[in-house]
Amino acid sequence: MVEDEIPLASLLGSYLQRGGFDVHVVHDGLVAVATAREVDPDVVVLDLGLPGLDGIEVCREIRTFTDAYVVILTARSEEVDMLIGLSVGADDYMSKPFSPRELMARVTAMLRRPRTRPHGPAGESDLRSFGPLTIDAVGREVWVDGVPVPLTRTEFDLLAVLSQRPGMVFSRRQLIDAVWGAEWVSDEHLVDVHIGHLRRKLADDAAESTFVRTVRGVGYRMGTGA
Numbered sequence: 768m769v770e771d772e773i774p775l776a777s778l779l780g781s782y783l784q785r786g787g788f789d790v791h792v793v794h795d796g797l798v799a800v801a802t803a804r805e806v807d808p809d810v811v812v813l814d815l816g817l818p819g820l821d822g823i824e825v826c827r828e829i830r831t832f833t834d835a836y837v838v839i840l841t842a843r844s845e846e847v848d849m850l851i852g853l854s855v856g857a858d859d860y861m862s863k864p865f866s867p868r869e870l871m872a873r874v875t876a877m878l879r880r881p882r883t884r885p886h887g888p889a890g891e892s893d894l895r896s897f898g899p900l901t902i903d904a905v906g907r908e909v910w911v912d913g914v915p916v917p918l919t920r921t922e923f924d925l926l927a928v929l930s931q932r933p934g935m936v937f938s939r940r941q942l943i944d945a946v947w948g949a950e951w952v953s954d955e956h957l958v959d960v961h962i963g964h965l966r967r968k969l970a971d972d973a974a975e976s977t978f979v980r981t982v983r984g985v986g987y988r989m990g991t992g993a
Contacts, residue, residue, distance in 0.1 A: 768790055768812045769794075769817065770794065771795070771816065772814075776794060777792065779870060782868075782870070782871060786875075788874070791808070794817075795818050796821060797819040797820050799811075799829075800825055800828045803835070804833075808833070809835055809878060810874050810877055810878065811835050813840065822852065823855060826855045829856075836859070836920070838857070838858065838870075838873060839853075839859075841860055841861070853961065858877070860957070861953075876951050877947075880924070880946070880948060893905045897977075897990065897992030898978075899912045900969065902930050904927050904930070909969075911970065918968060924946045925965060929988065933988065933991075936982045936987070937986045938986040939955040939956070939958045942987070943955060943957075962987060966978070976990060977991070977992050
């Protein structure tokens with residue numbers, strides 16, 4: 768829990784602890800990065816307005832060494848900061864004010880998502896190819912023209928869901944249920960933000976998308992890559 772408003776941080780930290788979570792509360796961006804290296808968290812709840820190092824930079828730095836889920840906290844007027852936070856690797860966001868119960872539900876839903884896909888027998892793989900795009904669903908790796916593409920967990924999970932049934936058009940709600948979980952409640956357009964980041968990393972122009980295609984009025988589906 769990274770929050771510089773000490774009373775709020777204490778309230779949220781205590782609530783999560785009573786819910787059974789092991790919680791580390793810090794109030795400074797630099798300390799947050801050091802603590803994340805030390806404790807290897809499953810989830811980081813990250814306020815954007817921090818002393819020492821702002822939340823955007825904290826998210827950027829911790830993404831270099833951990834795949835922990837990151838939930839950024841924003842004021843309602845900070846939509847641009849929210850979008851920047853998601854662009855540097857955050858998985859979700861919550862707008863202040865919110866209730867501790869809402870945060871608890873969001874964290875619990877995240878932790879129900881598998882950290883990794885179970886591996887089968889040695890040598891087993893699940894390779895999916897779409898033209899120059901190759902997805903290893905077991906090893907959680909992606910290549911375009913043989914070059915590895917680093918994705919966040921959420922970006923990979925979206926791509927894995929779409930590529931598993933390439934002929935199917937998924938609505939935002941279906942993607943949320945598959946990736947974030949059916950309990951997740953927030954703005955469904957969060958899917959669009961993550962799809963946009965995924966496309967940029969795949970060099971997949973939205974206007975002429977070959978990998979992830981928009982079906983207007985419905986949602987998204989995989990393209991052939993051709």
